[in-house]
Amino acid sequence: MTTVAEKPKNDIVALVEATPVLVLTDKEKFSQFYQAMREECDALVPNLETKKGRDEIASLAYKVARTKTAIDDAGKKLNEEARARINAVDEARREIRKQLDDLKDEVRRPLTEWEDAEKKREKEIEDQLATIRAMQRVDIEDNAASVRTRIDDLQAMSIDPEVHRAGIGIAENAKSAAISALETALARLNREEEERAELERLRAEAAERERIEAEKRAEEDAARLRAEAERAEQERVERLQREAEERAKAEAERKAREEREATERAHAEALAAERRRAEEAEAAAQAERDRVAREEAQRQAEAERAAAEQAKREADRAHRSKIMTAAKEAIMEAGEIDEQVAKNIVLAIVGGAVPNVIIKF
Numbered sequence: 001m002t003t004v005a006e007k008p009k010n011d012i013v014a015l016v017e018a019t020p021v022l023v024l025t026d027k028e029k030f031s032q033f034y035q036a037m038r039e040e041c042d043a044l045v046p047n048l049e050t051k052k053g054r055d056e057i058a059s060l061a062y063k064v065a066r067t068k069t070a071i072d073d074a075g076k077k078l079n080e081e082a083r084a085r086i087n088a089v090d091e092a093r094r095e096i097r098k099q100l101d102d103l104k105d106e107v108r109r110p111l112t113e114w115e116d117a118e119k120k121r122e123k124e125i126e127d128q129l130a131t132i133r134a135m136q137r138v139d140i141e142d143n144a145a146s147v148r149t150r151i152d153d154l155q156a157m158s159i160d161p162e163v164h165r166a167g168i169g170i171a172e173n174a175k176s177a178a179i180s181a182l183e184t185a186l187a188r189l190n191r192e193e194e195e196r197a198e199l200e201r202l203r204a205e206a207a208e209r210e211r212i213e214a215e216k217r218a219e220e221d222a223a224r225l226r227a228e229a230e231r232a233e234q235e236r237v238e239r240l241q242r243e244a245e246e247r248a249k250a251e252a253e254r255k256a257r258e259e260r261e262a263t264e265r266a267h268a269e270a271l272a273a274e275r276r277r278a279e280e281a282e283a284a285a286q287a288e289r290d291r292v293a294r295e296e297a298q299r300q301a302e303a304e305r306a307a308a309e310q311a312k313r314e315a316d317r318a319h320r321s322k323i324m325t326a327a328k329e330a331i332m333e334a335g336e337i338d339e340q341v342a343k344n345i346v347l348a349i350v351g352g353a354v355p356n357v358i359i360k361f
Helices: 012-018 027-043 051-136 144-156 161-334 339-350
Strands: none
Touching: 012 027, 027 051, 051 144, 051 161, 144 161, 161 339
């Protein structure tokens, strides 16, 4: 039987058990504490043969676990206190930031309002200049009417001096340049539309001439096609007569060939039937031989499997009996217990009647 050496009350282990937070703030103290715990654990020589020896192991393990929990709980408490202080500082920071931000916004409000007004005015200027540039652009889809409408819109557009201020000249020059560019495009589009109209007239005249000539060609083609159709019909009648004669000759030759092939096929089928009957008889005999062999093999395999299972059961019974006998003798040696009681205890353990205790076989 082994025991754990007693430690003095002022030992580092006792100190940590009394004040767990000590090892969280002093690494040296933790090193001393861990070394003392390690020495105490190393001093224990495990004895699994007796209940007292097993209880000593469980007690020392519980002591280590209890100390770990105490240190961890102390660390959690330290974290909670530190977190409370941090939360108080964060709340003060948020309130200070808000009040100073409000003061900053109040002081800067006149400048901010002026900057917003300037941004809005500059946006109006940019939007109007962008509109002028967009109206000046002439695309392939434009025609004289659409360009004329944009000229009228530009001429009616107002340039507000209160908005443009010093840059009003830029806006007026952009408007004048756009109107000038559109007027040049309008003149070009008018010429192009007149030219397209003339081209359409010439095309219509050419199409009418082509239609008259096409009708004349169609009449000539119809006459030619009628003559060709008559010739084709005559050739078709002659071809049908030749094909009928050829089909009659081919039919006579086919019938003679089929009769000859039928005679040869009947002879071949009779020979094949005779061969099949012989092969089927041989296959049936071989299948019967194979069936008998399989049944014999299965019978032998079943006998061998039954013998193996019987041997395995007998070996298992012998092994279990040996283990249970050893357990019974160990119980008898552990105290003043007679053989029948020890045997009953072993049987109860094996039967699962003793909680948390098993016997390994």
